[in-house]
Amino acid sequence: MSEIEIGRGKRGRRAYTFDDIAxxxxxxxxxxxxxxxxxxIDAYHFGLPMVAAPMDSVMSPATAxxxxxxxxxxVLDLEGLWTRYEDPTQQLAxxxxxxxxxxxxxxxxxxxxxxxxxxxxxxxxxxxDSGVTVAGALSPQRxxxxxxxxxxxxxxxxxxRGTTVSAExxxxxxxPLNLKRFIYELDVPVIVGGAGTYTAALHLMRTGAAGVLxxxxxxxxxxxxxxxxxxxxMATAIxxxxxxxxxxxxxxxxxxxxxxxxxxxxxxxxxxxxxACGADAVMIGAALARALEAPGRGFHWGSxxxxxxxxxxxxxxxxxxxxxxxxxxxxxRSADGRTNYVGALRRAMATTGYTEVKEFQRVEVVVAHGAx
Numbered sequence: 465m466s467e468i469e470i471g472r473g474k475r476g477r478r479a480y481t482f483d484d485i486a487x488x489x490x491x492x493x494x495x496x497x498x499x500x501x502x503x504x505i506d507a508y509h510f511g512l513p514m515v516a517a518p519m520d521s522v523m524s525p526a527t528a529x530x531x532x533x534x535x536x537x538x539v540l541d542l543e544g545l546w547t548r549y550e551d552p553t554q555q556l557a558x559x560x561x562x563x564x565x566x567x568x569x570x571x572x573x574x575x576x577x578x579x580x581x582x583x584x585x586x587x588x589x590x591x592x593d594s595g596v597t598v599a600g601a602l603s604p605q606r607x608x609x610x611x612x613x614x615x616x617x618x619x620x621x622x623x624x625r626g627t628t629v630s631a632e633x634x635x636x637x638x639x640p641l642n643l644k645r646f647i648y649e650l651d652v653p654v655i656v657g658g659a660g661t662y663t664a665a666l667h668l669m670r671t672g673a674a675g676v677l678x679x680x681x682x683x684x685x686x687x688x689x690x691x692x693x694x695x696x697x698m699a700t701a702i703x704x705x706x707x708x709x710x711x712x713x714x715x716x717x718x719x720x721x722x723x724x725x726x727x728x729x730x731x732x733x734x735x736x737x738x739x740a741c742g743a744d745a746v747m748i749g750a751a752l753a754r755a756l757e758a759p760g761r762g763f764h765w766g767s768x769x770x771x772x773x774x775x776x777x778x779x780x781x782x783x784x785x786x787x788x789x790x791x792x793x794x795x796x797r798s799a800d801g802r803t804n805y806v807g808a809l810r811r812a813m814a815t816t817g818y819t820e821v822k823e824f825q826r827v828e829v830v831v832a833h834g835a836x
Contacts, residue, residue, distance in 0.1 A: 479700035480831060482728070482737045488828040492817030496810040499819050503745045505722050506653040506674050508597050508620060511535025512792070512806060513739065513821050515655075515724060517749035518601035518625060519767070520544040520556070521760025521779075525590045527788070530757065532596025534792055537745075539599040539623050540587060542614060543606055543767065547584050548577040559779065560761040567779045571770035579606070581613045588617040601625045603767070604641050615652060624656040625677060625726070643671040658726055660696035665705040665723075669712040675722035677747060678705045698728050699741050706742025706825070730782075731801030732808035739809070740827045750780075754802060755788040 467475040503513035516523050516531045518541035523531075525546065528538030545552035555574050562570055584600070592598045600614050601623035614622060624643075647654045657677020659665040668676050679696045705723050713720055725738045726747040738746050753764035762784040768777030785791075786803055794804030801808065818824040 479697035481697045482699050482734045484697075484832050485699050485737055485741075485829050486832060487736060487740050487812060487816060488830055489815055490817045490828070494814045494817055494819060496807070496814040499810045499813045501806060501809060501813075501821060503821060505621070505655075505745070508537075508653075510537055510597070510745075513743075513745035513809075514735075514792075514805070515539060515599075515745055515747040516752055517726065517747050517766075518542075518544070518623060519749050519753070519765065520546070520552075521753045521764040521766075522749050522758060523752075524759045525587050527752070527755070527757055527759065528591050528599075529594040529596055530788060531752070532591075532594070534788070536792075537597055537599055537621070538591075539601050539621075539747075540591065541767065542584050542587075542600045542602050542610065543579055545574070546587050547579050548575070550583070556759050556761065559765070560763045562779070564779075568769065568775050571765070571779070572775075575770040579610065581610065584610060584613050585617045588614070588619055592618050597621065599623060607641055607646070611646070611650075615650065619652055621674075622650065622652050622654045623677075624654060626658065643668070643673075647672040655722075655724065657724070658696075659705060660701045662704040662708045666708040666712055669708060669716075669721045673721060675724050675744075676705060676709075677724050677726040678702050678743070679725055679727045698725055698734075699737060701725070702738055702741040702743050709742070732803075732805045733801050733812075735805060736809055736812040737829070739821060739824050740829050742825050744822070744825075748805075750782050751791060751802070751805060752788065753782050754785045755791050756784050756786065757788050758784065 467477050470476050501512055503510050512535040514536040516538040518539040523538055523540050528540050531538040545555050588598055588600055597620045599621040600619050602610055604624055604626045607624055653674035655675035656668055656673045658680045659668055659676055665676050678701050679698055702725050709721050709723050722744040723742055724745050724747050725743050729735050729746055729748055730750040735746050750764050753760050763779050764782045765779040766777050769775055769779055791803050792806050794807045796804040813824050816827050
């Protein structure tokens with residue numbers, strides 16, 4: 465791919481966001497009722513190719529169960545309020561009511577409460593007792609400390625989620641998490657990320673991960689580009705990681721690793737474009753934070769927003785606009801792509817003649833005029 469000259473001493477590759485691309489209709493169309501939105505990772509089958517982001521504004525044990533019963537995969541943040549407080553209702557209400565100027569400092573105080581292993585066990589057991597697939601997430605920094613508790617609690621899928629996760633973390637003062645050894649020794653499938661490049665994703669795939677998260681998560685609630693100068697234009701990132709999946713499939717003799725973009729998909733059209741670029745499923749946060757049942761009460765934030773030393777996220781108001789059922793399955797009450805996500809995906813696939821999500825990865829896309 466050709467590079468663009470930024471200045472005489474620096475060149476860069478052109479990358480594209482979802483706003484820069486569009487899906488192209490084909491010569492064949494189908495009835496939306498004939499489209500399947502199912503997705504399977506390892507032994508676990510889901511009716512929807514959607515993973516709920518492990519963020520306190522999105523997932524409580526109750527909403528993880530509800531989302532699972534609707535066909536998705538709910539992931540609970542095992543470093544969040546639900547594993548720090550016996551009943552975090554008061555803390556969630558306080559965060560939603562805070563004045564903007566006081567949010568970051570107060571959230572840092574609220575999240576300074578220690579994580580309690582017995583609450584990790586209790587929350588995962590609650591989800592397991594409902595009969596849905598159980599998934600929990602830890603950051604790479606906390607995985608060594610709590611993974612045994614998580615596995616013993618009976619988790620089905622384990623998510624290691626950070627701003628940037630590498631297969632080769634170098635540290636001079638502590639022993640880093642050896643992902644390859646760790647995943648090999650676990651008895652459960654691991655989804656790990658984020659990764660924003662072909663090379664980083666390929667290395668994560670070689671650790672034995674069942675899925676790789678693309679991007680830095682957080683989406684609307686993240687300010688990483690302002691604080692660190694780091695950003696991942698998602699359309700290009702997904703296509704790059706999908707290429708790594710293809711090459712690793714050949715390299716490994718047929719081992720398929722799922723590509724799951726994480727963040728920046730607040731509208732139904734973004735999910736359509738993500739799959740068109742090569743995603744197997746998508747991890748959504750803001751979309752579900754808008755549900756009336758969401759713990760954030762119309763606000764949305766991730767773990768980056770209360771980092772003790774370098775906050776690189778914020779609490780954003782997304783509004784509580786509809787029940788989760790309506791956000792996922794409609795009927796839509798407006799034409800802004802914030803409700804009926806599944807219906808939109810079905811219609812996009814039907815309009816382009818595809819019946820399976822994996823087939824839809826082959827759909828033609830174009831770059832919008834002026835994006836290049």
